[in-house]
Amino acid sequence: DIQMTQSPSSLSASVGDRVTITCQASQDINTYLNWYQQKPGKAPNLLIYDASNLETGVPSRFSGRGSGTYFTLAISSLQPEDIGTYYCQHYDDVPYTFGQGTKLELK
Amino acid sequence: QVQLVESGGGLVKPGGSLRLSCAASGFAFSDYFMVWIRQSPEKGLQWLSYISPTSSYITYTDSVKGRFTISRDNAKNSLYLQMNSLRADDTAVYYCARRKIDAFDIWGQGTTVTVSS
Numbered sequence: 001d002i003q004m005t006q007s008p009s010s011l012s013a014s015v016g017d018r019v020t021i022t023c024q025a026s027q028d029i030n031t032y033l034n035w036y037q038q039k040p041g042k043a044p045n046l047l048i049y050d051a052s053n054l055e056t057g058v059p060s061r062f063s064g065r066g067s068g069t070y071f072t073l074a075i076s077s078l079q080p081e082d083i084g085t086y087y088c089q090h091y092d093d094v095p096y097t098f099g100q101g102t103k104l105e106l107k
Numbered sequence: 108q109v110q111l112v113e114s115g116g117g118l119v120k121p122g123g124s125l126r127l128s129c130a131a132s133g134f135a136f137s138d139y140f141m142v143w144i145r146q147s148p149e150k151g152l153q154w155l156s157y158i159s160p161t162s163s164y165i166t167y168t169d170s171v172k173g174r175f176t177i178s179r180d181n182a183k184n185s186l187y188l189q190m191n192s193l194r195a196d197d198t199a200v201y202y203c204a205r206r207k208i209d210a211f212d213i214w215g216q217g218t219t220v221t222v223s224s
Contacts, residue, residue, distance in 0.1 A: 034210045043202055043214035044152070055212065087152060091209040095168040098152035 002026050004088055006099035012107045019075040021102045023088035028068050032092045035064055035073045038101075039084040047086075048073065080106065109133035109213055111203050116218030123193050123222070129186040129203030129215055137181035140164075140206040143188050145199035146217075153199075156188070157206060171197075193222045 003026040013019050023033065031051035036044035046055045048064035051071060061076040075082055083106055088099040115127040129141070142157040156167045156177040165177055176189040186203050198221050204211040 032209065036211075043204075043217055044211070045214070046210050046212045049208060049210035049212075055210075089152070089154075089211075094154075094157075094166050096154040098154070100151050 001095055002029065002090055002092060002097055004090055004097055004099040006086075006088060006102050008102060009100065010103040010105065012105045013078050014107045015078055015080060017078045019078050019082075019104065021073045021086050021104075023066075023071040023073070023099050025069045025071075025090055025092075027092075029090045029092040031067045032090055033064075033066065033071050034089045034091065035062075036087045036089065037082075037084050038087065044087060078104075078106075111205065111213055111215035113201065113203055113215040113218040116201060116220045118221045118223065119193055120224050121194060121222055124189070124191045125193065125220060127188040127190065127201055127203075127218060127220075129188075131184045131186065131205075134205070134213075136179075136184040141177075141179060141186045142204050142206050142211060143175075143177060143186075144202045144204055144211065144214075145197075145220075146202070147196075147199035149196070150199075158186070190220070193220075195222050198222050 005024045007022050033051045035048040038044040047058050052064045063074050065072050085101045085103045087101050110132045112130045143155040146152050158165050158177045174192045178187045200217040202217045203215045205213040
């Protein structure tokens with residue numbers, strides 16, 4: 001199985017900050033990588049698909065980059081509603097696996 | 108609106124069975140691959156299974172293979188997960204989700220399964 005490793009595990013930032021979360025795959029997954037945001041008590045919500053494509057309705061302050069084994073999710077200017085846990089997920093082959101999550105909090 | 112609603116979770120003893128259901132509305136259910144995903148504090152998010160629109164293609168993660176069965180009824184816009192031989196480590200919130208271009212773009216609210224004696 002492909003292992004997905006996110007860093008950091010938690011992050012504290014201020015409103016307006018630029019925030020970057022990284023995700024590393026244990027083997028080359030091309031651009032077969034999605035990002036989700038999850039708020040407490042809710043299901044995950046798709047933000048980015050195919051490494052860099054913004055899902056419809058997601059604010060343009062979110063962006064994704066990367067290919068191969070190294071990927072990043074960036075928030076250009078953190079807003080209070082961006083607080084939650086972020087997950088990467090590959091779809092190179094089954095089983096699709098998720099990263100362990102990055103919990104983003106307000107400083 | 109586009110919606111998925113799971114049901115069927117609950118408390119079950121080890122070795123027992125449960126059948127989860129997922130009712131879809133607001134989109135052409137029969138056009139999409141559908142998946143089951145679960146989440147627990149111990150294992151995080153775990154993809155379990157997917158099923159193709161006509162049920163021709165079905166696959167499972169190893170930990171549930173032989174114990175869980177995914178199925179769908181396109182006439183009823185419904186997805187199912189039959190879970191047998193349940194173990195304590197199957198305790199989780201179970202989500203159904205729509206697969207669009209290999210991303211899970213619509214999720215249900217989740218249903219909780221607790222396996223305990």
